[in-house]
Amino acid sequence: MTTPKTLYDKIWDAHLVDEAEDGTSLLYIDRHLVHEVTSPQAFEGLRMAGRTVRAPDKTIAVPDHNVPTTAGREDPKNMTEDSAIQVAALDKNAKDFGINYYPVSDVRQGIVHIVGPENGWTLPGMTVVCGDSHTATHGAFGALAHGIGTSEVEHVLATQTLIQKKSKNMKVEITGKLRPGVTAKDITLSVIGETGTAGGTGYVIEYCGEAIRDLSMEGRMTVCNMAIEGGARAGLIAPDEKTYEYVKGRTHAPKAGQWEAAMEWWKTLYSDDDAHWDKVVTIKGEDIAPVVTWGTSPEDVLPIDALVPAPEDFKGGKVEAARRALDYMGLTPGQKLSDVQIDTVFIGSCTNGRIEDLRAAAAVVKGKKIKDGLRAMVVPGSGLVRAQAEEEGLAQIFQDAGFEWRLAGCSMCLAMNPDQLAPGERCASTSNRNFEGRQGYKGRTHLMSPAMAAAAAITGHLTDIRELS
Numbered sequence: 001m002t003t004p005k006t007l008y009d010k011i012w013d014a015h016l017v018d019e020a021e022d023g024t025s026l027l028y029i030d031r032h033l034v035h036e037v038t039s040p041q042a043f044e045g046l047r048m049a050g051r052t053v054r055a056p057d058k059t060i061a062v063p064d065h066n067v068p069t070t071a072g073r074e075d076p077k078n079m080t081e082d083s084a085i086q087v088a089a090l091d092k093n094a095k096d097f098g099i100n101y102y103p104v105s106d107v108r109q110g111i112v113h114i115v116g117p118e119n120g121w122t123l124p125g126m127t128v129v130c131g132d133s134h135t136a137t138h139g140a141f142g143a144l145a146h147g148i149g150t151s152e153v154e155h156v157l158a159t160q161t162l163i164q165k166k167s168k169n170m171k172v173e174i175t176g177k178l179r180p181g182v183t184a185k186d187i188t189l190s191v192i193g194e195t196g197t198a199g200g201t202g203y204v205i206e207y208c209g210e211a212i213r214d215l216s217m218e219g220r221m222t223v224c225n226m227a228i229e230g231g232a233r234a235g236l237i238a239p240d241e242k243t244y245e246y247v248k249g250r251t252h253a254p255k256a257g258q259w260e261a262a263m264e265w266w267k268t269l270y271s272d273d274d275a276h277w278d279k280v281v282t283i284k285g286e287d288i289a290p291v292v293t294w295g296t297s298p299e300d301v302l303p304i305d306a307l308v309p310a311p312e313d314f315k316g317g318k319v320e321a322a323r324r325a326l327d328y329m330g331l332t333p334g335q336k337l338s339d340v341q342i343d344t345v346f347i348g349s350c351t352n353g354r355i356e357d358l359r360a361a362a363a364v365v366k367g368k369k370i371k372d373g374l375r376a377m378v379v380p381g382s383g384l385v386r387a388q389a390e391e392e393g394l395a396q397i398f399q400d401a402g403f404e405w406r407l408a409g410c411s412m413c414l415a416m417n418p419d420q421l422a423p424g425e426r427c428a429s430t431s432n433r434n435f436e437g438r439q440g441y442k443g444r445t446h447l448m449s450p451a452m453a454a455a456a457a458i459t460g461h462l463t464d465i466r467e468l469s
């Protein structure tokens, strides 16, 4: 009898090139995604060593972090000097090394984690890496996907392999059905609220259970996207009919005879019944509420109908952390979260910048106006998402309501481009990180789902989506 395996074990074993006695392993990499921030030194390293890219056909680059999201962004004058240098370097490196590339002028340009799945680069059973922590997103396809550092980027470019040590197996099961108003974002934030930002450290998480199965592929990407915020190496979900349906026909997905061969392998991608789990977390779907973050860590999460906590509500080091977070966020313990007034709304990012996210937000906004004086923007995750949203009339709905309709990029998810919060400015955001200064120096971030962010744009305060009529 063969040893029962988890999905992670299966993908790992299928990609293992060599393993040393101490467990240090060499893994084959199927897809290497590249962006402008973490790749310049890696390409420089290759150049200095006179090396080429080992598998240019498996390497896909796109600028996303630094690029402005307004018209005229091709002009380097509209970027900081550092940003312009990084984007120009990616342009040149992509050309010199002959890798797949979507420059800003290409409709397929967008956030790397949206571009990969959208164009069929991300497939079940693959190993996918990128010099970016949110590579976990691709785990939604039943791929082993995680971030790597710049020196590893160079190693993968040169060899198409990566040196790794195996992580432990963790199962996060979300049972039953979700209640109305609860989305994939609420699931993933609630899991982190439960396990903490270090709960997944040393593990690869497999998300499973009825509530996960019931999610669309886009919802599953939202869940896996934030595995890294829970400390995990990667997050993944076993592929099923929804996965195959999503992948089928995409530009770089297998075609004809190759599809059948791929399906043979994909059908084996599930955790065996008696596989060993090093840690198991179970959450009832019906216990998950629409949530928002109140602090400066993704684990600082509460149902929208809760009150701002007091430092004394916590234990140990978290007491001081909560005091500091409340001070930074300008919140008073006991205040209703739904009374917190906001200045800005950001709908976008690799967590929630896909078409279904925009549909969910537009459904809330339709026929309404954003609160007077509020700044609100929708930043599609890719040029293709943007085109689709325009075709469906969503762009018009947002613009009629007073939202800015932007070009694709990471935008206000992180303060590396012109879309930033001013000091003290408070934002309802669909992104994934609420660290101090994340969206701009002294900016204040509340993380939430697209529908909740849209609701906040209408009312001007954090809002319970279930109460917005």
Ligand SMILES: CC(C)[C@H](C(=O)O)[C@@H](O)C(=O)O
Pocket: 037, 038, 065, 131, 132, 133, 134, 147, 414
């Ligand atoms: C700039 C990049 C290295 C970074 C990451 O790795 O995640 C960014 O994408 C982020 O979300 O903070």
Ligand code: SF4
Pocket: 064, 065, 111, 112, 113, 132, 134, 349, 350, 351, 409, 410, 413, 414, 431, 432
């Ligand atoms: S959208 Fe945000 S989280 Fe995603 S890759 Fe860009 S900066 Fe990182």
